[in-house]
Amino acid sequence: MTVWQQARLVERLRETDSAVTLVFEPEEWSGHLAGQHADIRLTADDGYQAVRSYSLAGPVEEGRVVFTVQRVLGGEVSTYLCDDLPVGAYVEVRGPVGGWFVWRGTDTRPVMLLAGGSGIVPLQAMVRQRRALGSRVPFRLLYSVRTPEDVIYADELARPEGGVDVAVRYTREAPPGARRAPRRLGLVDLNTHGWPAEFEPMCFVCGPNGFVEAAANMLITLGHDRHRIKTERFG
Numbered sequence: 615m616t617v618w619q620q621a622r623l624v625e626r627l628r629e630t631d632s633a634v635t636l637v638f639e640p641e642e643w644s645g646h647l648a649g650q651h652a653d654i655r656l657t658a659d660d661g662y663q664a665v666r667s668y669s670l671a672g673p674v675e676e677g678r679v680v681f682t683v684q685r686v687l688g689g690e691v692s693t694y695l696c697d698d699l700p701v702g703a704y705v706e707v708r709g710p711v712g713g714w715f716v717w718r719g720t721d722t723r724p725v726m727l728l729a730g731g732s733g734i735v736p737l738q739a740m741v742r743q744r745r746a747l748g749s750r751v752p753f754r755l756l757y758s759v760r761t762p763e764d765v766i767y768a769d770e771l772a773r774p775e776g777g778v779d780v781a782v783r784y785t786r787e788a789p790p791g792a793r794r795a796p797r798r799l800g801l802v803d804l805n806t807h808g809w810p811a812e813f814e815p816m817c818f819v820c821g822p823n824g825f826v827e828a829a830a831n832m833l834i835t836l837g838h839d840r841h842r843i844k845t846e847r848f849g
């Protein structure tokens with residue numbers, strides 16, 4: 615059972631207009647797995663508390679934990695973390711949490727990652743873990759996002775990495791010259807950029823409720839075994 619502990623914000627990195635990566639130094643961190651999350655608790659001067667879950671964005675580095683938070687319009691905690699929390703300030707964290715939606719690096723099956731919006735965070739943690747381990751497990755990442763400006767980790771995703779195929783698909787506005795009109799992910803996208811069901815990949819799907827529901831259903835329609843489809847809902 616993990617307990618609440620103080621964590622100091624040591625770095626803020628702008629990812630997009632609406633997403634920021636926050637690097638914290640907790641008092642003590644026992645390590646975590648790619649795909650796990652932690653809880654952040656904020657306490658106001660009058661004692662009011664708010665708790666939200668955020669995926670751990672990368673492997674532990676020198677005792678630091680990294681989150682990427684997308685600002686939700688009207689959202690209580692995400693707006694504060696994105697816009698107001700100053701470097702040097704403390705929050706409380708508790709974690710790591712979750713043992714199901716994880717990629718351990720010991721499984722040699724191909725991996726299919728399906729991300730919607732900020733759902734990219736735990737999936738990119740798996741890509742980073744693969745890199746850290748020097749793993750050669752083949753990965754495919756299909757990332758559905760509103761516009762090119764909304765792509766989180768754009769620089770990292772644009773850098774080719776052996777064995778990791780990345781495809782970004784846009785729902786509202788595509789880059790100039792794109793042949794695919796902006797729309798939600800469909801079976802064609804999964805057929806073109808996913809692994810065939812016969813390859814028996816491990817599938818990880820993460821994002822808002824509607825995205826996760828739709829993407830998992832499409833995987834099942836394409837013949838993927840539901841036991842090899844792991845989902846994480848941010849809704």
Ligand SMILES: Cc1cc2nc3c(=O)[nH]c(=O)nc-3n(C[C@H](O)[C@H](O)[C@H](O)COP(=O)(O)OP(=O)(O)OC[C@H]3O[C@@H](n4cnc5c(N)ncnc54)[C@H](O)[C@@H]3O)c2cc1C
Pocket residue numbers: 651666667668669670682683684685686687688689690691692693732735736846847848849
């Ligand atoms: C396991 C897990 C991992 C997650 N990982 C991440 C991550 O890595 N990155 C990330 O950005 N997010 C992540 N999330 C989502 C995150 O936990 C929060 O849900 C998100 O940041 C929104 O919190 P908030 O306090 O800003 O919004 P909230 O204040 O909770 O509001 C959410 C929405 O509900 C609306 N709302 C709130 N109250 C009302 C009301 N009374 N009436 C009508 N509408 C209302 C708000 O306007 C807003 O649109 C994760 C969630 C889970 C469960």
